[in-house]
Amino acid sequence: MPLKTTSTRLFCMPIYFISTDRSDMADSWHITGKREVRSRVFKMKLLILTIVLQAAWVHTNDPPVPGGYISVPVDRDDVQEMARFAEPHLQSEIAHHGYFLLETVDKAETQVVAGTNYRLTLTLAKLLWPMKASVECNVIVFDQSWTNTRRVTSKSCGPIQFRAI
Incomplete structure (x- = not known):
């Protein structure tokens, strides 16, 4: 079953939202609504922000280089x-x-x-x-x-x- 893409883009990449609906087995993969799309976009942005902040924190607290001062x-x-x-x-x-x-x-x-x-x-x-x-x-x-x-x-x-x- 093919995945559907939305017109919502995050960092110029299409986001695929998948959910199953048992009422229509012929086309069971679909987006469930605007509220869910916004929620998932928010969660993705939050996840990316968390990863970037963790990477920045790790970079500023690098352990000393072996053999360095x-x-x-x-x-x-x-x-x-x-x-x-x-x-x-x-x-x-x-x-x-x-x-x-x-x-x-x-x-x-x-x-x-x-x-x-x-x-x-x-x-x-x-x-x-x-x-x-x-x-x-x-x-x-x-x-x-x-x-x-x-x-x-x-x-x-x-x-x-x-x-x-």
Whole structure:
């Protein structure tokens, strides 16, 4: 028995509505009425909207990529240790005389490799009365605890910012 199409279209595709009516066995597949058509169109649109929203939600909450960087809390002990280790290595990147001290760890990410890479964003500061100079630096520290290997593999600092205190 052939299916009947309606003139109602959803996203430029014909929708087939099927129902059985035992009173007319010769033509038992038919649309039962405008109210049912509207109801089914609404349900189809709701279903499509639900699928799209679920896909968008899943996309925004993707799990971390294996082997990629993942965010970690900046107050973790190992992150603070790596930041203190990187502090003297960053002095050569700062275009100013004198020593800048570690003020804050702004962002921390780790990557598991043959050890751990720590990608950190740090703020270093120096008190220059009556001003305070600060600079934001990005650094990657590689740590392999079982071989006692630790080194800075990448480092860069932005311009010095001066603020009155």
